[in-house]
Amino acid sequence: MKVQQISIFIENIPGRLAEVTRVLGKAGVNIRALSLADTSDFGVLRLIVDKIDRAKEVLAEHQFTVTKTDVVAVEVPDRPLGLAEILHKLDSAGVTVEYLYAFVERMEENAVIIFRFDNIDEAVKVLLGAGIKILPGERVYNL
Amino acid sequence: MYWNEEFETLPREAIEALQLKRLQHAVERVYATVPFYREAFQKAGVTPDKIKSLSDLQRLPFTLKQDMRDNYPYGLFAVPMERIVRIHASSGTTGKPTVVGYTRRDIEIWSELMARSFGAAGVGRGDVIHNAYGYGLFTGGLGAHYGAEKLGAAVIPMSGGNSKKQIMIMQDFGSTVLTCTPSYSLYLAEVAAEQGVDIKSFPLRVGIMGAEPWSESIRAEIEDKLNIKAIDIYGLSEILGPGVAIECIEEQHGLHIWEDHFIAEIINPDTGEVMPAGEQGELVITTITKEGIPMIRYRTRDITRLITEPCRCGRTHRRLERMSGRTDDMLIIRGVNVFPSQIESVLMNIEGVEPHYQLIIDREENLDSLEVQVEVNEVTFSDAVKTLQDLATRIRKEIKELLGITCKVRLVEPKTIARSEGKAKRVIDQRIK
Numbered sequence: 001m002k003v004q005q006i007s008i009f010i011e012n013i014p015g016r017l018a019e020v021t022r023v024l025g026k027a028g029v030n031i032r033a034l035s036l037a038d039t040s041d042f043g044v045l046r047l048i049v050d051k052i053d054r055a056k057e058v059l060a061e062h063q064f065t066v067t068k069t070d071v072v073a074v075e076v077p078d079r080p081l082g083l084a085e086i087l088h089k090l091d092s093a094g095v096t097v098e099y100l101y102a103f104v105e106r107m108e109e110n111a112v113i114i115f116r117f118d119n120i121d122e123a124v125k126v127l128l129g130a131g132i133k134i135l136p137g138e139r140v141y142n143l
Numbered sequence: 144m145y146w147n148e149e150f151e152t153l154p155r156e157a158i159e160a161l162q163l164k165r166l167q168h169a170v171e172r173v174y175a176t177v178p179f180y181r182e183a184f185q186k187a188g189v190t191p192d193k194i195k196s197l198s199d200l201q202r203l204p205f206t207l208k209q210d211m212r213d214n215y216p217y218g219l220f221a222v223p224m225e226r227i228v229r230i231h232a233s234s235g236t237t238g239k240p241t242v243v244g245y246t247r248r249d250i251e252i253w254s255e256l257m258a259r260s261f262g263a264a265g266v267g268r269g270d271v272i273h274n275a276y277g278y279g280l281f282t283g284g285l286g287a288h289y290g291a292e293k294l295g296a297a298v299i300p301m302s303g304g305n306s307k308k309q310i311m312i313m314q315d316f317g318s319t320v321l322t323c324t325p326s327y328s329l330y331l332a333e334v335a336a337e338q339g340v341d342i343k344s345f346p347l348r349v350g351i352m353g354a355e356p357w358s359e360s361i362r363a364e365i366e367d368k369l370n371i372k373a374i375d376i377y378g379l380s381e382i383l384g385p386g387v388a389i390e391c392i393e394e395q396h397g398l399h400i401w402e403d404h405f406i407a408e409i410i411n412p413d414t415g416e417v418m419p420a421g422e423q424g425e426l427v428i429t430t431i432t433k434e435g436i437p438m439i440r441y442r443t444r445d446i447t448r449l450i451t452e453p454c455r456c457g458r459t460h461r462r463l464e465r466m467s468g469r470t471d472d473m474l475i476i477r478g479v480n481v482f483p484s485q486i487e488s489v490l491m492n493i494e495g496v497e498p499h500y501q502l503i504i505d506r507e508e509n510l511d512s513l514e515v516q517v518e519v520n521e522v523t524f525s526d527a528v529k530t531l532q533d534l535a536t537r538i539r540k541e542i543k544e545l546l547g548i549t550c551k552v553r554l555v556e557p558k559t560i561a562r563s564e565g566k567a568k569r570v571i572d573q574r575i576k
Contacts, residue, residue, distance in 0.1 A: 007526035009519045011556050037528045041553050042519075044528055063558045065524045098527055116526070 001124050002070040003137045004052050005114065008045045009065040012038065020045060020064065027051075027058040032143055033114060035101035046101070048073075048114060050141045070120055073103070073140045075110040075133035083113065086132055093126040095119060105143045107135065112143065146262035146294065147255065150403050151458045158402050158459060163197050165431035166406060170194050170203070173437050176221045179214055180439060200406060200429060201417055205440045208241060211381065216242040219436050227435055232280045233380045233480055240280065243380050244435040250289065252432055256401050257290020257386035263399060263458070264351050264374040265392040266320050268295040273318035273347075275309060275327060276354070277478065278302040282384030283354055287322045290386060296320070303327065306334040314345055321350045324478050325357040325365060325373070329509035332368040343370040349392070351376050353385060354478045355511070356466060356574070362395075375465060381441055382428050388463050397450040397462025404432045407463065408440070409449055412470040423448040425470050426463065444471045472570065476504060477511045479548050483569045486515060489541045495522030496538070501560045505573040513550040515542065518557045 010016045017036070024031065024047075033048040049055045052068070059066045076082045090097060096118040103112035112135060117123035127134055135143075145151050153161070171191040173180040184190065187204045194200070211219060220227065228247050232240035245253065266272065272291045276283030284302055291298035299316060301309055303323070309331055313321070321328060328350050335342035347369060353376035365373040377398050378385035387405060388398035400407050405428050409418045412425040426443045446469060450462040474481045483502060490496045496517060503514040515538065523534055535552040542550050 005526070007524075009524050009531075009554075009556060011559070016556075039528060039532065042531070042555075044526055044531070046526055063556070065519050065521060065557050067521065067524050067526055069526045 001072065001128075001134050001136060002120065003048060003073045003114065003135070003140045005069050005071045005116075006047050006049065006052060006055055006059075007067050007069060008047070008059060010036075010043045010045050012041055012043060017043075017045065019062070020059065023058050023062050023064075024049065024055055027054055029055045029058070032105075032141060033101065033103045033112075035099070035114075037099065046099075046114075046116075048103075048140060052141070069116065072115045072117065072120060072123060072127070073135040073137075074113050074115055074127060075107050075135060076113050078106065078109055078111045082111070086127070086130075089130045089132075090117075090123060090126055093122070095123045095126055103140075103143065107133075107143070112140070144262045144265055144267050145457075146259040151259060151263075151460065153403065153459055155459055159197060161403055162406055162431060165403075166197065166200060166429065167191065167194050169429070169431045169433075169437050170439065173221055173439060177219060177437075179210065179219055197406070200408070200440065203440055205415065205427065205442050206438055207442055208381065208444075211241040212239060215239050217244065220244050221437050222246055222434055229285075231282045231285075231380050231384065233282075241381060243282075246434040249383075249433055249435050252404060253286060253383055253386060254289040254293035256383065256404060257286055258294040259401065260376060260386045260389040261290055261294045261296065261320075261351070263389050263391045263456070264320075264349050264376075265372070266294065266296060266349055266351070270296040270319045270348075271317055271346075272296050272298045272320040272322060273301055273309070273313050273316070274298055275301045275303055275321065275323035275331075276385070281478065282378070282380045283478070286378065286384035286386060287351070291322075306331055307338065310335045310338060310340055310342070313342075313347065314340065317346050319346050319348050321347055321369070321371065323350070323352065324354050325350075325352040325361055326355060326477070326506060326509050326511055328352060328365050328369060328373070329361070332365075333509055342368070345370075347371050349374060351389070353377055355475045356468075359465075377463065377466070379443060382430060382438055382443070383433070387428070390462075391454060391456035391458060393456040394454055397454070397464055399454070399456075399458050399460040399462050400428075402460045405430060407449060407461070409447070410442075412442075412444075412446075418448075420451055421448060423464075423467070426466075444469045444473060446470060474502070474504060474570065474572065476513050476548055479546060481513075481546055481548070485545060486542060489538065489545060490517060492541070493534075493538065495520065496534075499557075499560050500569070502570045503573065504570070511574065513548060514553055515539075515550050516553045516555050516560060518560055519554050520557055 030050045098116040183204045227244040229245040278284030350373045377388040388400035408427040409424040418424040445466045447463045499518040501516040538552045
């Protein structure tokens with residue numbers, strides 16, 4: 001039920017983001033979804049890719065600091081209040097969302113949103129209990 | 144303007160005769176009262192009676208800052224506490240400061256030398272001295288204060304900080320002399336400009352500036368922006384505090400060191416040998432009148448040379464050329480002594496943080512700034528931005544706690560801090576241009 005995401009530390013200097021994408025691209029790694037959290041000094045680039053181990057390997061070879069994190073890919077009805085209802089359920093169950101970002105691709109009529117929770121197992125339980133669809137890793141990497 | 148014409152213009156032979164007499168006395172006294180010196184002299188195979196000429200000083204061992212730390216806090220004091228009337232301290236590398244004690248007579252001499260220094264800078268009775276050196280453990284504030292009172296000038300004990308108020312007081316009280324660090328004077332000029340106050344129109348005439356390295360170009364900037372003469376003053380708490388040496392207003396070149404109280408030597412920092420006259424090296428100072436904590440051949444780590452040519456002002460005390468650097472890695476940031484090893488010790492105490500760091504010192508808006516760059520690694524990296532920011536905040540707080548200075552912490556990518564021959568270049572000081 002969990003999806004593996006890789007995060008990369010990027011200094012806020014010109015060309016770093018381009019370098020990450022170049023390294024991944026040359027290794028034949030395709031980026032499926034991404035989010036960049038930035039501060040004035042640095043950014044954290046979070047990626048869902050099709051070949052996660054290969055991605056980690058080549059980035060490490062290029063001296064990037066990389067970490068793997070478990071996240072959840074949730075199918076969110078693509079209509080007003082679709083996301084609000086899911087967040088409400090999580091909130092009621094006391095599950096905290098650390099951050100989230102959206103997939104560009106849709107899953108039939110639904111949007112796909114990546115969630116990072118403080119307590120991932122509890123979050124999965126809440127979502128499944130509420131009848132919300134979660135995408136398995138294999139589906140997400142190749143979406 | 145002489146404060147003590149007789150001593151300030153003493154013929155060289157008389158200065159040297161006085162130095163020898165006082166040196167012999169000082170050596171006898173430390174030998175008798177300070178176990179550290181007795182042991183060090185014995186180890187070097189020299190007893191006080193061997194000091195027959197000034198050149199015999201070279202037979203005595205050096206005293207290092209480390210010796211002060213090893214004897215923390217009072218181990219090097221040469222008098223019982225009943226005779227100490229003041230204690231000052233400066234920051235040290237392990238979090239422990241180096242401690243100095245003054246007898247009543249030491250305070251008298253310090254005040255006298257500070258009064259002489261003010262006089263050399265053209266300051267006297269009738270002047271209003273705006274003293275913005277910090278009052279406290281740091282010797283700057285009280286050292287200048289006592290000297291100003293001794294001189295008979297009116298001293299305003301401002302201490303540092305609260306810059307807008309400083310401008311107001313300076314303007315309303317008609318200060319004619321400003322004593323502070325060079326960078327703070329430029330900061331004050333900036334604050335005045337922001338408030339639309341024309342600091343150039345103030346009655347300020349002279350600035351007496353020290354406690355941090357500065358250059359001729361900074362001097363030109365200060366003199367222009369504040370419309371004053373900026374005078375370089377030198378001192379260190381281990382020896383006395385401010386007032387060890389000062390430029391005269393006539394020349395503004397080279398700092399007269401008060402040789403009836405100190406003996407200055409220039410040594411090769413690598414071999415310890417005394418350099419030929421006029422050559423550059425490390426300044427070593429021996430106090431010959433100090434009672435509380437006499438210093439025999441104290442290695443200041445400051446690099447300079449002795450100017451032996453007579454000075455236009457008529458003072459016969461030789462001059463130290465403007466300090467051009469240090470032989471150790473000590474940095475002076477906003478008047479605070481900082482060793483890179485102190486910052487390293489903070490980093491090493493934080494789980495997962497690697498000792499790959501770099502210190503960038505610069506001057507922003509005329510105040511020293513310190514940026515600590517720390518490499519992120521697999522352990523400290525997190526996909527959550529908050530975790531990384533918390534790490535930076537923690538490092539900043541711990542450095543503030545240890546050194547008392549605020550810095551900026553920048554997390555950088557691994558292996559990005561330049562390493563030369565396997566060793567990182569720890570310090571980039573952009574103030575010295």
